Amino acid sequence: MIATPTAAFVDRTAPDLPALYAAHWRSLVRLAVLLVDDVPTAEDTVQDAFISLYRNQTRLRAPEAALAYLRQAVVNGCRSRLRHRAVVRKTMPVVADDPTGAQQDAFDAVGVDTEMIAALRTLPPRMQEVLVLRYWSDLSEAQIAHTLGISTGSVKSTAHRGLEKLRSTLGGAR
Helix, strand or coil: CCCCCCCCCCCCCCCHCCCCHHHHHHHHHHHHHHHHCCCHHHCCCCCCHHHHHHHHHHHHHCCCHHCCCCCCCHHCCCCCCCHHHHHHHHHCCCCCCCHHHHHHHHHCCCCCCCHHHHHHCCCCHHHHHHHHHHHCCCHHHHHHHHHHCCCHHHHHHHHHHHHHHHHHHCCCCC
C-alpha cells in the first residue's frame, strides 16, 4: 500500500468560515475602505479574501491562523487594486470629481474624519498601511509585522514617522 504524501501533512481541522465571516467581515471591510477609499472595492476585496481562504483552508497550519490569513489577503488585495488604479489612471483621460459624493459616503460609512484621511493620503503607502492597521484595526505591532511581512522594528519606526508627519500636516492639533 502506497501512502499519499499529502495525507500525513494536511490538518483536517478547518476554520469555521461562517463564524469568521460573521465576526470579522465588518472590521475587514473597514480596513479595506481605509486603504482603497471606496466601499464597493473594499467589499469586493474582503470577499475575494474569504474566497481565497475557502479555497486554501486545508493549507492552513492551524484554524487560528485564518484571521491573520484574511488580514494579509485584504492588505495584499488592496495593494493590488491600488496598483491597478494607478495603471488605469495613467492610460485614462482625466475625469472631473465625483459630484455624487460617493467617496465622502465611504468615509462616513466607517466613521472617519475626512481631514484625517486627506492627511493620511499624503503619506507613503507603507506608512498608510501601518497606521491604518495599528490605529483603526487596533492590531499589535507583531500582528502588523506578520500581515505586512516586515519586522516589528520596521512597524515601530514606520508608525512613529507616520504619526509625526500626520501631526505636522494637521498642525499638531490631534
